[in-house]
Structure formats: C-alpha cells, structure tokens
Amino acid sequence: MRWLLRSRNVPVAIQNGSHNTLDSCRSLVTSCRAVLLPRFGGPEVLEVRQNVHIPELKPKEVLVRTRAVSVNPLDTRMRSGYGRSLFEPLLPLILGRDISGEVAALGSSVRSLSVGQEVFGALHPTAVRGTYADYAILAEDELTIKPESISHAEASAIPFAALTAWRALRCTARIKQGQRLLVVGGGGAVGFSAIQLAVAVGCHVSTTCGGECISRILAAGAEQAVDYTAEDYETSINGYFDAVLDTIGVPETERIGINLLKRGGHYMTLQGEAASLADRYGLAVGLPVSTAILLKKQVQYRYSHGIEYSWNYMRADPEGLHEIRRLSDVGKLKVPVDKTFSIKEVKEAHEVKDKRLVPGKVVLEFD
Ligand SMILES: NC(=O)c1ccc[n+]([C@@H]2O[C@H](COP(=O)([O-])OP(=O)(O)OC[C@H]3O[C@@H](n4cnc5c(N)ncnc54)[C@H](OP(=O)(O)O)[C@@H]3O)[C@@H](O)[C@H]2O)c1
Secondary structure: OEEEEOOOOOEEEEOOOOOOOHHHHOOOOOEEEEEEEOOOOOHHHOEEEEEEEOOOOOOOEEEEEEEEEEEOHHHHHHHHOOOHHHHHHHOOEEOOOEEEEEEEEEOOOOOOOOOOOEEEEEOOOOOOEOOOEOEEEEEHHHEEEOOOOOOHHHHHOOHHHHHHHHHHHHHHOOOOOOOEEEEEOOOOHHHHHHHHHHHHHOOEEEEEEOHHHHHHHHHOOOOEEEEOOOOOHHHHOOOOEEEEEEOOOOHHHHHHHHHOEEEEEEEEEOOOOHHHHHHHHOHHHHHHHHHHHHHHHHHHHHHHHOOEEEEOOOOOOHHHHHHHHHHHHOOOOOOOEEEEEEHHHHHHHHHHHHOOOOOOEEEEEOO
16 A cells, blocks of 8 residues: 545545555554643633644544534533533543544445545534544544535534434434424524425424524425514414424423424424533432433323423434435535634634624634
8 A cells, every 4th residue: 555645635545455544544644733622611712733643543433634614502512611521531622523524544444435535424422532623533424425516614514413403303203294393493503404304304394593594494495484583483383293393492492392292292302401410410410310300301291291202412323414415415405604714713713603793604614
C-alpha cells in the first residue's frame, strides 16, 4: 500500500486490496486540530487546539476528514453543563454530533464504505469525542454516503435532527400512511425533519411553529401550521391525532399534546428527564428516579387517556439514515442553514445560538 496526501490534506490509501486500517493511516494522521471543552461554561470556554491526539480506530470505526458540522442545541447545552454527571469526569470533551466530510481511513471490519467517499452522519448523544475536529471518528452504522445534490454544510445540518425524528416516528409511534401527526415545534430542525419524514410516509401533518416558518412548513406538505405566538393552538388545531411529537416538552405542551391524541395514540417528548435528574442527584440516584417518573407517567396516561407516553432520544439507525439520505438526495428532506461560520469562529457560533440571534441552523465549516 502506498499513501497519497490529497490536495485538501485528505490522506487517501492507494492500495490493491479493498480496505485500509488506521494502523497504516497513523503514519499520516496521529493528531489534528479540534475544539476542546476543558470546563463547562459560556462560549468563551471553547478552545481551538492543534495537535489533539486521534485515537486508534476500532474495527467497526471510520475516520472522517471533517468538512462541516452543525451546531445542535445539545452542543450548547453540554457546553453549559447539561449531562455533567456523565461528562464531568471525562473532560476535556470534544463537542459536536453531526458531520459531513470524507472517509480518511477505515477500521479493519468496515465493509460498506471506502476511503475518499463523501459521507454524512451523526454521533450518539453521549459520545465523548465529538465532531468539532479536523478528523472525527464515527461507527460505520453512524455514517452513509452524502447525497451529491447537497453541499457539506447542508448535509451536516440534517442527520442528528432527522434521526431523532425518525426514531420517534418510525421506531416508537410506527407511523403509517393515512395517520395523523401533530408536531409541536415544527419550525426547529427536529420538528421540520419530522414533518418531512411523515409527509413522505403519507401522513396528514399539523404543527405549531413561529409565524415566520409557516409558509416553509406548508410548502413541505403539512396540512395545518398554527402560529403558537399569535393563536391558542389548543383550540385552533383541527381534530385528534395518532401521534404527537413534542419537541418543546414543557408541561403546557405536554398537557395539550396528550389531550389532542386519539386513544391508543403516542405522545413523544424530546425532553426526557434522565440527564437533568442525574445532574441534580448524581447518576446513582438520578437515573432510578427518572425511570420511576417515566413509569409513573406511562401508567397514569394509559389509565387516564388510553395513550402511550415516551421520552425519545436520538440513536444510530442505519435504516433511518439510509432513508434520510434518499429523501435528502431528492430534495424531500431539508434542514435550512441560516448561517455558517469557520470552525475558528466556534465561540461566535455558540454565542449567536445562546443569544437566539440566529433562529435556524448554524453550521461550522472546516478549511
Ligand atoms: N432527546 C433527544 O435525543 C434530542 C435530540 C435532538 C434534539 N433534542 C431537543 O429537542 C429540541 C429541538 O431541537 P432542534 O434541534 O429542533 O432545535 P432548534 O432547531 O433550535 O428548534 C427549536 C424550535 O422550537 C421552536 N419553539 C420554541 N418554543 C416553542 C413553542 N412553545 N411552540 C412551538 N415551537 C417552539 C423555536 O421556534 P421559535 O424560534 O419560533 O421560538 C425553534 O424553531 C431541543 O430542546 C433539543 O435539545 C432532543
């Protein structure tokens, strides 16, 4: 095997066989630039550092040369200390879940990808080495080929949000053609992804959102979009639903969402309390307490309303990622990018999200 350093510093293995291992790749890439989170706090704690060690690839892992990553609410929340019960002993962390880039090297048992391919995907919410780095490591099943029709910046905005929506709609509620879905908070990345995924299945979709998103949401195929800032959506929303995806998850939206469900319907919130309770009481107490709270609500709502209640989390899902790729490629699944920054401007990017100066997706691009 011989090695070639591509024009944009992507190490590419030129070889006779079909696979490359990091053992060989390490001769070229053993460290890289990354954004470190040495302690919890405001955007000012983020540090762009050179020569950050790249761990060895495990057999099913892939080294990706990063082109773009998006800023998710989880990134800014983790930076501020959300999940500290889990993450504090592991500092410094690298933030970032989403990625779009190029395959730089493959673990020994990766079969579905090859070096040089353009890929996109997302890490699990609890990953410690995130994607805010020139080289990121993801599992094979967290990645798929990037659609050629969209840029790296556009691709990086999609996977974490769309997989969160997919897991709720397809794995929890198992939505089917003809069913009715209510998305609470359809203007955000997860909510807008959920609308598009459900429309693609043939569902009838209603949503609540800020007024400026209404035309985009109706153009994506939703049948009703109610401006929650101007109307009482509890009375404006038409009919009852087979599933409610609540991206906001405050007591008020939970109450309304549950009251708008048919019997047998699914209420799914993205604001599960496991991490916040673990932060408050420690892992040993917080996790059992959160399980007890969840069980209590599930029993209570089954008894009072005849509905299924769940906390939903993003998980890797190769089938979901494949479908997300297919829909993105044909323009049926988009997450609009409002603003891009260079990775060197990561503090500014976090600041605009913290201060809500940019409502939509913010993407960090790598030179
Ligand atoms: N559990 C998980 O695994 C998981 C995974 C991904 C995301 N999440 C969580 O899910 C939430 C959404 O994530 P995201 O990536 O979609 O965030 P996002 O793109 O920032 O979107 C949030 C959206 O919520 C809207 N909104 C706020 N209050 C609302 C209300 N009362 N009614 C209707 N819409 C409202 C905002 O619109 P306006 O600007 O108009 O207020 C904004 O468009 C975040 O809290 C995130 O932490 C959880």
